[in-house]
Amino acid sequence: MIYMGDLLPSGRINFLLIILLKLFVSFANAEESKKLIAFDYAIADTLSALHQPPIAMAGLAQYRRFYRDPLLPEARELGNRFQPNLEYLAALEPDAILISPPAHLNLENKLSRIANVRPIRLLWKGQKVWESLENMTRELGDLSDNQQRAKELINDVEVALAVMAEQIKRTGEPLFVAQIIDDRHLRLYGSGSLEDMVLTRLGLENAWQGPTNDWGFSTLTISEAFQLEGRFILLNPAYSQYLTDSALPTSGLWQHWLDDLPISIEVNYWSWGGFPSALRFAEALVDALDEAGDSAPAPRR
Template identity: 30%
Template sequence: MPCSTVSARLLFNGVVVVAIITALTLPAKSLASSNASSIAALDIRIVESLLAMNVVPKALTGSQTQNFSAAMLSDATELGLLFQPNLELLSLLSPRQILMSPNLTQITDKLSGIATTVSLTPYDNEIGIDPWHRLTDFTRQLGKYIGEKNSAENLVRESEHRLQILRDRLPSEQPPLLIIRLMDHNHARVFGSNSMFQGILEQLELTNAWKGQNNYLGFTTASLDALIDIDARLVILESPFANSPVREQFFAQGIWKHLRSLQRGDEIYLPANFIHFGALPSALSFADLLVEALDVSSDH
């Protein structure tokens, strides 16, 4: 199958997966008609989780960087950058509740002067906690804080059901996978045991080839020397260095061409239409794209 056709199929699947999750998790009574109009969401993981529960916040940050439905967000007000929300505009909107990540602690006092604040994230400084549990726990916590426990539970259950379907689709005897994002000509971000990707790999009964250290977000920046001896299939996340036709020239230079997966030609490229440090919707988007790529490559 031509590479362009495979890429198109992967991109399409990634775009529609959030819509599928949303359709499967529509609650009988949604906050969209009640409390949602008074919620401000200042974290992209909170935003994607709310939308997957069919809850549209009154105000949000970072929506322009994601493939969210414009129609779904037609009544929501964009507050600008994730780390620099427009506080004056937020105050004018008078939300009842502000949902934020711990990354905004430096402006917590200002936010508390506008509305009640709740800080939550699927990623904290505790290393070693099961990554899938962190994602599901975050979803349930979010549902509790906004009064939508059933919607959150539905999202978790339908995500688990979707992963079961994907697991059954996987061709047998998959090799270990090394998930990377190219940073420059000599370094790559490698995702390990604390990452969102690890949670999905475990749910799909796949193996992560990276056994080295990683931070609380689940990645480390490694030199190519640290990767050269790892015999695994590369899963390369889209970046300026991994976009065709740039990647052909990039991989032909230096030590990259010695990576075993590139020598075999079995590397996988995934588009950047999900959040690498995301919540359940991004995790499911990654799972869909990965299984689609593995399924397509098994036909060759």
């Protein structure tokens, strides 16, 4: 049993460091690692936490744009996720190729000529995000012969979120989790998203209760965003190929809208990732709320 006690902020940090060290410990002493190829970041991220990182990944360069630390430094790049270098992939002689349906299904026949293709579902129909991530983690644990580590990973993340929930500085009102995607549109994360799952686990309320797509977000125009009332958590950088990693729109209505935003998070996770991404988002959110404290501006009206 892990004693949580009345951890001070420094205690919370030390506790999380222990968990992260367990997640990303060296694999050098592993008896024999399977040679796995991943076509999705949630799969790759979870495999790394299970001490079985993929030897190569499709779309790796794109994912690295949204990550602040070295991502899978030992993994090889296979090119575009939907147009991988099949000759190079075959030369790696993988034991299995892991895809995430419905994406990549059009590649399944070609990939199956190289190695066994294993579809790994990320979102299970009729299940909540937490349950879906549990299923994915256990499935990858079975695939990589790391069933015990899969159980430990699920427990570690659950305990870490419980610790943070006890210590978080609550704003006393629901929160919007928002991301600017271009000069005219805003993305809000709601039901079915990793962000919404983390808010719930931390005992916070998601202010966005509108309908969401299959990926757990809604897209609003700038005029619709101006009509929302409440406190915003702004994810930075924006999820857009048209904006740089270090800048948000600096002209037009967005700039005025940004003046009233109290809390901003530097994104260091993948919104459609696994439990490691959920933990990184939770930690960033808790730190942002701690820093904002009582000095945060009033919610916009």
